[in-house]
Amino acid sequence: MPDNCIFCKIIKGEIPAAKLFEDDELLAFQDINPAAPLHFLVIPKKHISGPAAVAAEDEPLMGKMLRIGSEIAKKEGFEDFRIVFNNGAQAGQTVFHIHMHILGGRDLNWPPG
Numbered sequence: 001m002p003d004n005c006i007f008c009k010i011i012k013g014e015i016p017a018a019k020l021f022e023d024d025e026l027l028a029f030q031d032i033n034p035a036a037p038l039h040f041l042v043i044p045k046k047h048i049s050g051p052a053a054v055a056a057e058d059e060p061l062m063g064k065m066l067r068i069g070s071e072i073a074k075k076e077g078f079e080d081f082r083i084v085f086n087n088g089a090q091a092g093q094t095v096f097h098i099h100m101h102i103l104g105g106r107d108l109n110w111p112p113g
């Protein structure tokens with residue numbers, strides 16, 4: 001677990017976060033700078049630097065992120081939402097611990113404005 005990873009620090013409780021879900025494998029929490037009325041992140045507790053670093057052994061974990069994230073969105077009252085993963089700085093990735101954005105509650109036409 002890299003010392004300088006902000007999301008590993010959230011997992012360890014060293015940085016506070018508004019948590020929505022936690023189990024032994026995953027954590028979901030509100031994005032600190034929401035881009036929509038619904039905007040939370042789902043992360044694995046395992047440090048994976050981004051989508052391109054997902055290994056075959058991580059495939060069940062990635063599916064669980066989709067299931068849990070969708071269940072949280074529904075529980076928060078959102079049937080329609082967008083799921084985003086950024087890979088690489090040029091694509092907007094700023095935190096190099098894989099995270100799934102779930103956004104909802106505004107016009108979600110693609111591409112984003």
Ligand code: 5GP
Pocket residue numbers: 006015017018029030031032033034085086092093094095096
């Ligand atoms: P990225 O741009 O890497 O896909 O997304 C990183 C996201 O993490 C951004 O939406 C940003 O607002 C969020 N973020 C960065 N630092 C923190 C933090 O310390 N706490 C929380 N809750 N979100 C953070």
Ligand code: ZN
Pocket residue numbers: 001002005006007008009046047048096097
């Ligand atoms: Zn990390």
